[in-house]
Amino acid sequence: MKNFINGGLLLMALMLSTPEVSANPPLAYEGRRLYVSYCLLCHGSEGKGDGPLAKAMDISPADLSTTVRSRSDTILTKIITGEGRQTITGRDRHNLLNEAMPEWKDVFSANQVQALIAYLRFLSRAKHELMGDPEVGMQLYQKYCQVCHGTEGDGDGIMTNLMGITPMDHTNPNETNALDNEEIARRILDGKGRYMPAWRGILNQTDVEALVSYIRLLSQ
Ligand code: HEC
Numbered sequence: 001m002k003n004f005i006n007g008g009l010l011l012m013a014l015m016l017s018t019p020e021v022s023a024n025p026p027l028a029y030e031g032r033r034l035y036v037s038y039c040l041l042c043h044g045s046e047g048k049g050d051g052p053l054a055k056a057m058d059i060s061p062a063d064l065s066t067t068v069r070s071r072s073d074t075i076l077t078k079i080i081t082g083e084g085r086q087t088i089t090g091r092d093r094h095n096l097l098n099e100a101m102p103e104w105k106d107v108f109s110a111n112q113v114q115a116l117i118a119y120l121r122f123l124s125r126a127k128h129e130l131m132g133d134p135e136v137g138m139q140l141y142q143k144y145c146q147v148c149h150g151t152e153g154d155g156d157g158i159m160t161n162l163m164g165i166t167p168m169d170h171t172n173p174n175e176t177n178a179l180d181n182e183e184i185a186r187r188i189l190d191g192k193g194r195y196m197p198a199w200r201g202i203l204n205q206t207d208v209e210a211l212v213s214y215i216r217l218l219s220q
């Protein structure tokens with residue numbers, strides 16, 4: 001009986017927590033989660049090399065918000081995993097074999113390394129800080145927004161297809177970067193045009209800030 005009840009509860013919890021239509025989390029979003037746990041300590045919350053551990057280190061952690069621009073995905077994979085670092089051009093200057101930068105090959109899967117790289121690229125072109133908690137934002141987006149804005153955020157939701165309307169493409173960084181945080185928050189709170197509902201009263205300021213950050217991380 002006990003097992004039955006537990007099993008039933010588990011099933012209910014799963015049903016409640018699984019949105020009807022789900023997609024894999026956006027790469028940059030996933031990369032940020034890993035970055036916060038594994039890289040922020042040294043490289044800092046915005047990748048500038050000023051994390052809480054940086055002061056204690058002999059070799060400064062790199063300012064990733066600028067260095068990664070000139071690095072290909074292949075090179076970044078080598079740097080992060082530590083596999084084949086010796087073939088990186090200019091390694092003497094950057095001293096990339098220095099053990100100060102840990103080798104992560106046994107820690108991350110290939111997909112996770114891709115996600116980390118996507119987040120580093122996001123950091124290097126970000127024009128606006130993440131103002132809220134994107135993990136809260138993802139839950140709210142799945143609950144209230146993806147029916148119109150689509151599982152990936154590209155505007156291809158079930159409702160928009162049925163109604164024949166086209167919201168903006170939230171995966172396009174050129175579109176979202178053009179709007180500052182306050183502007184996106186305002187459009188969420190006050191709505192826009194005929195079909196973008198106003199969420200004031202349903203969502204509070206913290207919810208909206210979380211959504212703004214999640215929308216930024218949808219960028220591809
Ligand atoms: C213990 C501190 C530490 C942690 C944790 C750390 N790094 Fe580093 N990282 C460094 C240091 C120090 C360097 C500079 C190495 C050098 O110049 O020899 C570096 C360099 C790099 C570079 C090369 C920058 C360039 O282009 O020249 C990349 C990319 C990088 N780190 C990514 C990451 C990622 C991604 C994570 C998390 C998975 C991470 N690092 C975690 C200390 C750290």
Ligand code: HEC
Pocket residue numbers: 140141144145146147148149159165166167168184187188192193194195196197199211
């Ligand atoms: C009923 C469908 C619908 C729902 C639900 C919906 N949106 Fe929208 N949204 C739209 C449409 C359509 C537009 C484009 C409006 C326009 O440009 O006239 C839009 C525009 C936006 C914009 C402004 C971008 C721009 O084009 O200026 C943001 C930001 C946005 N939505 C966020 C959200 C968030 C966050 C949620 C969930 C809390 C949400 N939307 C829910 C349909 C919807």
